[in-house]
Amino acid sequence: MRIHPLIDDSDSLSDLCARLAKSDFVAVDTEFMRESTYWPDLCLIQIGDHEEAAAIDPKANGIDLTPLLDLLVDNEDVLKVFHAGGQDVEIVYNLTGKTPHPIFDTQIAAMALGLGEQIGYSNLVDALLGQSLDKGARFTDWARRPLDKRQLDYAIGDVTHLAELFPRMLDRLRETGRGAWINAEMERLADPANYANVPEESWKRVRIQSRKADVLGRLKAIAAWREREAQDKNLPRGRLLRDETLADIASHPPKNQKALAKIRGLPSSWGGNDIGARLMQVVNHAEPLPESELPTRKSRKPGLGKEGALVADLLKLLLKIRSREIGVASRLIAKADDLEQLAAGERDELGLLAGWRYEEFGRDALNLVEGRVAFAVRDGKLKVTHAEDEGEG
Structure with missing residues (x-):
């Protein structure tokens, strides 16, 4: 493979891009x-195909x-081939408002091939290529210039190995018939909605106990204000x-700006400076959260009850057994929330009850919930048994 010197000019x-545009993948x-x-x-930015690779300096004048x-x-x-590419995709989205497409993520593909839930890049290279990566430059301050040869070799190595990994993984997916299993995951990774940063939605990431409309209204307003201030600065x-x-201020709003100086976690200077004044203006003008936006108390775990929680535990055990049997990461098949919903009696819009997930796990999961599946130890191994199997000698 041809490795180019650091690219720092537009021509x-x-x-390079004109040549790579003729490739099947990068x-x-x-x-x-x-x-x-x-x-x-x-x-x-590192990019390459099976013939050439280069590092590009986006900071070059x-x-x-x-x-x-x-x-x-x-x-x-x-x-476009990435490994654990969420943050890489986010960067492209920030620059363009779009995401790379079509996309292939080797970490997701590794789950379908039974190589682990979230296998790291160096472990994947070792497992499939039998090579150990030099990690000596991983703590590089990449913003500093100039970058030395070892740092550049380390960076470019990420895509040269990736270009070698991808065809091998694709062949294994085709051999096992599991390529379609990960299509939805790849599309989800490429969905621009995952990377759109809407300040008015940021309050949903903040944990708070209260479900009162006035408290949540303040939470939403303050969180949106924080997002814009952080972006601006x-x-x-x-x-x-x-x-x-933030949650404390939303729950117990200060009476005036001077009171901000006494709130734990805030600089005392906010009691009299401009940023504190802007925060107080947001607090004072926050409207109660509309009823249509109030979060429901659809808490799955408490809704299960003791018996339902036991059923959910059995489903988790079944998932562990099935994922081991078919050689696929359990996380790709179903998540804990899905299992709890099934144990609580829900059936609609559960991914594990459709497509390949149903064939590989969902059918057995339903049978377990409905009493047609049990567990048994045979030859020292935990197995799943079906009702029709009972009585077989």
Whole structure:
């Protein structure tokens, strides 16, 4: 494989993208920093196919990334291959408002091949290629320049190995007939809705005990304000205002700005500065959350009851057995919430009761809930037995 020197000019990038646009797939990875910022600071982009690979410097003076971004988001003829690509996809979305498509994630594919729930990249390379990765440069400050040869080799290695992994994994998926099992997961990863940052929706990520409309209305208003302030200042939202402090203010609103100085988790200066004044304005003008937006008390675990919880535990055991038998990560088949819903008597819109999930697990799960499946130990191994099997000698 041909490895290019660091690309830091528009002409070289355009030429590279023109060649890669003729490939069936490109392997993609990014290096970024976000410990002290709201927006990820994109520092390096690695891309390649089975013939060539390169690292691109997005910080290079005057470089035009348009050909690369067009290749990633507008060229539907080229499959984009990532490993655990959620944050890489988020970066592309932040730059373009679009996501790469079509997409293939080797971590998701690994679940269908029984290689673990969330296998790390180095472990995947070791398992399928028999190679150990040099991790010495993984703590690099990628924003610093210049980057040395070892750092660049480490970064480019992520896509050269990925370009080798992908065809092997694709062949195994075809051999096992499991390619269709992961299509929905790949589409979910590429769904732009996953990366759209809507400040008015951010309150839903904050834990709070109260379900009162006035408290939740303040929570929504303050969370949206925090999101915009953090974006404007390019600071992590938690560094500006932690979740627990936000929830406390929503539940026990201060009477005036001076009272902000006494709230644990807030700088005392907020009692008299501009940001504190803006926060108080939001608190004072917050409207109660409309009834249509109030969260329901559809708490699945309490709704199960003791017997239902036992059934859910049995379903989890069944899932563990079935995932072991068919060699696929249990997380790809069903999640704990799905099992609890089934144990509570729900049937509608459960993914495990449709398609391949039903064939591989859902049918047995239903039979267990309805008393047609049991567990037995045979030859020292835990097995699933069906009612029609009883009486067999």
